[in-house]
Amino acid sequence: MSSMGKLISGNMRKAVAIVGAAAMAFSLAACGSASSSDSSADSSSSSSSSTGLKKVTFMLSWAPDTNHIGVYVAKNKGYFKEAGLDVDIVAVAQAGAEQAVSNGVADFALSNMTNVGNYTLKGAQIKQVMQVQQKPSAIWCALASNKNIKSPKDFDGRTFATFGSNEDDAVLKRMIQHDGGKGQFDKVTVGTSTFQTLSSGKADFGGFYATWEGVQAEMEGPALNCFTEPDYGVPGNADSIGIITNTKTIKNDPELVKKFVQASQKGYEYAYEHPDDAASILVKEAPEANLKLDFVKKSMKTIVDGKYWGDPAKIKDGSFVLGTNDFVDTQKFFDFLGENHTYEDANGKQINEIPQAKEIATNEFLGK
Structure with a gap:
């Protein structure tokens, strides 16, 4: 970001x-x-x-x-x-x-x-x-070219592009565990943008929004593979x-x-x-x-x-x-x-x- x-x-x-x-x-x-x-x-x-x-x-x-x-x-x-x-x-x-x-x-x-x-x-x-x-519009995504990530449990042991929010950590841990993983991941601070952080290989996944960055990814790329909070156990509307x-x-x-x-x-x-x-x-x-x-x-x-x-x-x-x-x-x-x-x-x-x-x-x- x-x-x-x-x-x-x-x-x-x-x-x-x-x-x-x-x-x-x-x-x-x-x-x-x-x-x-x-x-x-x-x-x-x-x-x-x-x-x-x-x-x-x-x-x-x-x-x-x-x-x-x-x-x-x-x-x-x-x-x-x-x-x-x-x-x-x-x-x-x-x-x-x-x-x-x-x-x-x-x-x-x-x-x-x-x-x-x-x-x-x-x-x-x-x-x-x-x-x-x-309703929530947050999407948690990896680049579609990263074939190792098929669902949130695959975030385990990989690197999250973060701004340091405690909330993000709690949300991702819940999503990963809900999907059968341990909820353990590394973190790297985002540089210029999350897109660039992922494309550079410095991180494996990050947070976006369906109504804005999701639109960009669809129209201009890079293609993303994304997961939403309600589908993986995060309650309510953030x-x-x-x-x-x-x-x-x-x-x-x-x-x-x-x-x-x-x-x-x-x-x-x-x-x-x-x-x-x-x-x-x-x-x-x-x-x-x-x-x-x-x-x-x-x-x-x-x-x-x-x-x-x-x-x-x-x-x-x-x-x-x-x-x-x-x-x-x-x-x-x-x-x-x-x-x-x-x-x-x-x-x-x-x-x-x-x-x-x-x-x-x-x-x-x-x-x-």
């Missing part, structure tokens, strides 16, 4: 893996502007623009991609403007989006409930207010990607949170219903990422076909609200991590406390 991973502190598992494909296929010019984005976010978060709209900052959690697409659509389609908001989308800060929101540097950011849980244990004042992704804000913002300005969440919700709903148009909007609105339109369209098709944001039929008939935080599957994953002693406090000391999904996320601001 890429140097972008270094920009994301704390729990990196669910944030950095997506970046690998982007690092290889696209220019991540947005990363270079992180420091300037910090200052602009800090100065504009509580002010009003000359148009009378309230200025708000939304921070990326990595490079622009289809996880962020609903916010770009909401800005392009005028949903934020209709809500009285002037939203500035800014590059991820050096300390990470979660820390930026906790410190008041950004008003909102893309993250996931797993990260929120980890950061709150370390004292961060953040909460997830909308969950876009409803990939609860969504939007976060500061708990103080929720308390002091709930109307702002409601406006931002519901406008973003409309953006993601539009993207789910009109994936090709949304892909074009992302490419246009994030020129610094040099995204390829056919790639983004394929990523959105994968998301829609895989029902990653929920069942489109249920969203259409109103039986499911896109953006709903899932407290059940996220808690299953939290409990799994707790059982495997992966949680640490702000000093890096292991703790037995387990995050409670219902305490770190809320659905109160969603539109029905």
Whole structure:
């Protein structure tokens, strides 16, 4: 995976893996502007623009991609403007989006409930207010050319391309043991990208995402042989990607949170219903990422076909609200991590406390 991973502190598992494909296929010019984005976010978060709209900052959690697409659509389609908001989308800060929101540097950011849980244990004042992704998309893969790996048990005794996350170790150990292996493997720190680390022979397997790097592998190579967590004994949903804000913002300005969440919700709903148009909007609105339109369209098709944001039929008939935080599957994953002693406090000391999904996320601001 890429140097972008270094920009994301704390729990990196669910944030950095997506970046690998982007690092290889696209220019991540947005990363270079992180420091300037910090200052602009800090100065504009509580002010009003000359148009009378309230200025708000939304921070990326990595490079622009289809996880962020609903916010770009909401800005392009005028949903934020209709809500009285002037939203500035800014590059991820050096300390990470979660820390930026906790410190008041950004008003909102893309993250996931797993990260929120980890950061709150370390004292961060953040909460997830909308969950876009409803099921896991992580894939654990070897190059298809590596004929020695046919299932997770074959990871035993081989080398994992890692960023050092305790979560990754716990997940892989469970998958390997579920498949009949011992759960023992070596590790090497990822260099430029996971793809390159595997291709160089420095590692045998690594983590990717079906909706982004999996698409790249299918379209451009290298071909991968992949395995998913639910198929090999990992409970719940680790990939609860969504939007976060500061708990103080929720308390002091709930109307702002409601406006931002519901406008973003409309953006993601539009993207789910009109994936090709949304892909074009992302490419246009994030020129610094040099995204390829056919790639983004394929990523959105994968998301829609895989029902990653929920069942489109249920969203259409109103039986499911896109953006709903899932407290059940996220808690299953939290409990799994707790059982495997992966949680640490702000000093890096292991703790037995387990995050409670219902305490770190809320659905109160969603539109029905």
